Amino acid sequence: MTSDVTGTSTTPVVEIVEVAPRDGLQNEKKVLPTEIKAELVRRSLDAGLRRIEVTAFARPDRVPQMADAEALLAEVTSDERLTSIGLVLNRKGLDRAVAAGCDEITAVVVASDGLALKNQGVDTRAQIEAWHQIAADAKQAGVKASVIIAASFGCPFDGEVSTERVLEVAKGCLDGGPDELAIADTIGVGVPAQVRAIVSGIRAIDGEIPLRAHFHNTRNTGYANALAAVESGVTVLDASTGGIGGCPFAPGATGNIGTEDLLYLLDKSGVATSTAIDAAQVAATGTWIAKELGLAQAPAMLGRAGWFPAL
Structure with missing residues (x-):
């Protein structure tokens, strides 16, 4: 059940970024104590995950689940296995992330003005300008900086987002010199054809x-999109243990793609992961965190169905 880099140069290799501690928990109604979040990070590390989006630096009154960002990082940053990522929305968030010891930050630029205004109070152009300053300041602080283009596949307020619009935003983001560029299907409306385009x-x-x-x-469509992304040359995929998470602007959202289910898909598709990850251990963590959140069961399926063939 463990997938890692063992193939030839023609074998696709994908790095998994574990986002359960941030995007997985951020919109869950039950606010978990810091020690449970730290345990989630440690269990993820024990399973072989290394790059983890630990928290977001947002206003506590707007995102109560992330109110303990500094306290959580203080609990886990001493673990040498961890490459910690903090999500930031502005310069103040960057300052907090640097002071808390994040190895990397991810800034957000929304492809649609509707969600940009609703989520951050400024339009896309202003977010791109803010990203440029964040990128420069992060570089000066010696912190890697990625930028993620949210709502790349559709917006709950503006409707469909064209590929041309996403590429226009991508050009603006690339001008800031990111270490990595990410695209996000924030509300889960995309299909593989859009991914490829x-x-x-x-x-x-x-x-x-x-x-x-x-x-x-x-x-x-999340898993089909993930495979299409890999086939198109994407080398890093976000996933959330247990498939927990969601978006407050997407009614009925079932959450992020599950890390354990993604590992099964990649393994059976002949795609290696950049580090050895134990899918069974991830699935067990998914079952555990779902219980901590008071969920009847984790949205991800591997914890219920198991690996095939059984090992």
Whole structure:
């Protein structure tokens, strides 16, 4: 049940970024204590995950689940296995992330003005300008900086988001010199054809930038999109243990693609992961965190169905 880099140079290799501690928990109604969040990070590390989005630096009154960002990082940053990522929305968030000892930050630029205004109070152009300053300041602080283009596949307020619009936003983001560029299906509306079009379009703009993708499984297309992304040249995928999470602007959202289910898909598709990850251990963590959240069961399926064939 463990997938890692053992193939030839022609074997696709994907890095998994574990996002359960941030995007998985952020919109859950039950606010978990810091020690449970720290345990989630440790269990993820024990399973072989290394790059983990630990928290977000947001206003506590707006995102209560992330109110303990500094306290949580203080609990886990001493673990040498961890590469910690903090999500930031502005310069103040960056300052907090640097002071808390994050190894990396991810800034957010929303592809649609509707969600940008609703989520951060400024339009897309202003977010791109803010990203440029965040990127420069992060570089000066010696912290890696990625930027994620949210609502790359659709917006709950503006409707469909065209590939042309996403590529226009991508150009603006690339001007800031990110260490990595990510695209996100924030509300889970995208399909593989869109994935291929966006990735090929970005590659035409910049053939070298490392690409990352973040999918939600709201309409059961998240895993198909993940595979399409890998086949198109994306080398980093976000996933959430247990499939927990969601978006407050997407009614009925079932959450992020589950890390354990993604591992099964990649393994059976001949795609290696950059570190050895124990899918059974991830699935057990998914079952555990679902119980801590008071969920009847984790949205991810591997914890219920098991690996095939059984080992």
